[in-house]
Amino acid sequence: MAVAELNPSSSCRRPALYSSLKGSHDVLTRYYNRRSVFLRPAAASRGSNICCSVASNDIPATLAVKIDDPKKKAECYGVFCLTYDLKAEEETQSWKKLINVAVSGAAGMISNHLLFRLASGEVFGPNQPIALKLLGSQRSIQALEGVAMELEDSLFPLLREVSIGIDPYEVFQDAEWALLIGAKPRGPGMERAGLLDINGQIFAEQGKALNAVASRNVKVIVVGNPCNTNALICLKNAPNIPAKNFHALTRLDENRAKCQLALKAGVFYDRVSNVTIWGNHSTTQVPDFLNAKIDGSPVKEVIKDTKWLEEEFTEKVQKRGGVLIQKWGRSSAASTAVSILDAIRSLVTPTPEGDWFSSGVYTSGNPYGIAEDIVFSMPCRSKGDGDYELVKDVVFDDYLWGRIKKTEAELLAEKKCVAHLTGEGVAVCDLPEDTMLPGEM
Ligand SMILES: NC(=O)C1=CN([C@@H]2O[C@H](COP(=O)(O)OP(=O)(O)OC[C@H]3O[C@@H](n4cnc5c(N)ncnc54)[C@H](OP(=O)(O)O)[C@@H]3O)[C@@H](O)[C@H]2O)C=CC1
Ligand SMILES: O=C([O-])CC(=O)C(=O)O
Numbered sequence: 001m002a003v004a005e006l007n008p009s010s011s012c013r014r015p016a017l018y019s020s021l022k023g024s025h026d027v028l029t030r031y032y033n034r035r036s037v038f039l040r041p042a043a044a045s046r047g048s049n050i051c052c053s054v055a056s057n058d059i060p061a062t063l064a065v066k067i068d069d070p071k072k073k074a075e076c077y078g079v080f081c082l083t084y085d086l087k088a089e090e091e092t093q094s095w096k097k098l099i100n101v102a103v104s105g106a107a108g109m110i111s112n113h114l115l116f117r118l119a120s121g122e123v124f125g126p127n128q129p130i131a132l133k134l135l136g137s138q139r140s141i142q143a144l145e146g147v148a149m150e151l152e153d154s155l156f157p158l159l160r161e162v163s164i165g166i167d168p169y170e171v172f173q174d175a176e177w178a179l180l181i182g183a184k185p186r187g188p189g190m191e192r193a194g195l196l197d198i199n200g201q202i203f204a205e206q207g208k209a210l211n212a213v214a215s216r217n218v219k220v221i222v223v224g225n226p227c228n229t230n231a232l233i234c235l236k237n238a239p240n241i242p243a244k245n246f247h248a249l250t251r252l253d254e255n256r257a258k259c260q261l262a263l264k265a266g267v268f269y270d271r272v273s274n275v276t277i278w279g280n281h282s283t284t285q286v287p288d289f290l291n292a293k294i295d296g297s298p299v300k301e302v303i304k305d306t307k308w309l310e311e312e313f314t315e316k317v318q319k320r321g322g323v324l325i326q327k328w329g330r331s332s333a334a335s336t337a338v339s340i341l342d343a344i345r346s347l348v349t350p351t352p353e354g355d356w357f358s359s360g361v362y363t364s365g366n367p368y369g370i371a372e373d374i375v376f377s378m379p380c381r382s383k384g385d386g387d388y389e390l391v392k393d394v395v396f397d398d399y400l401w402g403r404i405k406k407t408e409a410e411l412l413a414e415k416k417c418v419a420h421l422t423g424e425g426v427a428v429c430d431l432p433e434d435t436m437l438p439g440e441m
Helices: 086-093 109-120 141-153 192-213 227-236 251-265 306-328 334-348 398-417
Strands: 002-005 018-020 028-032 035-040 049-053 064-068 099-104 130-135 159-165 177-180 219-222 246-248 276-278 286-288 357-362 375-381
Touching (some): 099 109, 109 130, 109 141, 130 141, 141 159, 177 192, 219 227, 227 246, 227 375, 227 398, 246 375, 251 286, 251 334, 251 357, 276 398, 286 306
Parallel strands (some): 002 035, 099 130, 099 177, 130 159, 177 219, 219 246
Antiparallel strands (some): 028 035, 049 064, 276 286, 276 375
16 A cells, blocks of 8 residues: 655646545545555645546556646545445446446436435446536535535445536546536526527537537436427537437426326326327427327226316326426426436336337437427337337327427427527527426416
8 A cells, every 4th residue: 555645736647536625534545456545635625626646557656636726626526535446346246337427407406306316226226336427516516515425424335436516528527327407497587588598508518518528328318498409409519429319308297197197097107108298398298198008008998088188187297397386386306306217217227018208309210200300209118228219109190290290399499599509500589479398387
């Protein structure tokens, strides 16, 4: 083992070994190539960022440390900078290779429900160690540190690394999953077009950052609203990442639809399958009861009240978010987090035979005749390899197709509003008046 004092004057040469000492740790122990380096952060004031580098041979011959801008660099947080010998554990416990999961809006409500369950292993599996890379902003950096502290205190065995930062080009480095949650909520008197522009800029920047530094096969789930068009902006700004890898979260809507169908049919929700949400995550979304099943039978054979299906059910799902805001005083956070976990699980585990799941995906060569070059929620199946295929054996009737055209028109109008962010010229924004997010009524 080598023991070294921090040397604030040197520069960092191995970004992978940067450390951020933000806690009150007296001693930082780091294993590198199964050797330990003890860093005694005598020179480190609370809140300083410290990075260290070691020579490329096994024994850290040189140890260079730099105190940096506290808001800039954070490759590990607190206890996650300590003893970490994944390689040895991989050998003894057959753990898989560490995966990097980046989360934006990490100090927000949804993330607060999400991160701890991701870290528990319930989605990626009990043999899958993970690194959480948390993106915040100047606004939220203190809160983000609080999140990281709670993650430390949770002692999750599979959580091997946590880092926090405010620069997407650093936080998204090597990300294999990017869960893009952070976005400005629509405030009183704000036009949807304004929200499209403000949030669109966030997703344009994050698309560029993913394109520059993330894994070439990163899977991106856009949650921040308006999530379909944000996903479109993001993928357009990431030309080196397959457009197919970008998703807009409509799984919450699918879950809400399943719950309402179960309630009406008087069965528990595990009996409901094949539910598609078509289109936009907005009040024009189309919960499809034509192809959905209850106990393996078409919904329309079980629930014979077509008027309820076409009017009450559809509207309930479309506006569920708004009703919830009225009750809670804020938008769905816990159930949204659950639906993000469901969405990931659907991509990393094979879809049960005969079933499918909904996701907002890029409409390139879709078999349904939906307009190309938008992000539209459609039925998908996965082999569990992170990829998906669109389901072909779905049927349409005039009611379903008419609704699909309405939500398609909304997405095409949103796309025109963000042309300046997708590299497609000058934005022309003429949105239908009834365009709303589920949380607005
Ligand atoms: N697709 C879906 O099914 C659902 C989507 N949503 C959407 O998810 C998003 C996050 O929701 P939730 O976690 O509850 O929200 P919170 O308000 O709790 O957190 C949102 C985060 O967004 C970040 N943010 C980015 N830009 C701004 C800005 N200009 N002003 C304020 N905050 C900003 C903030 O983090 P920081 O300062 O670190 O950037 C903040 O922590 C929202 O857009 C919401 O509409 C919600 C429910 C369902
Ligand atoms: O509109 C919102 O912010 C909340 C939302 O998306 C939902 O509840 O589905």
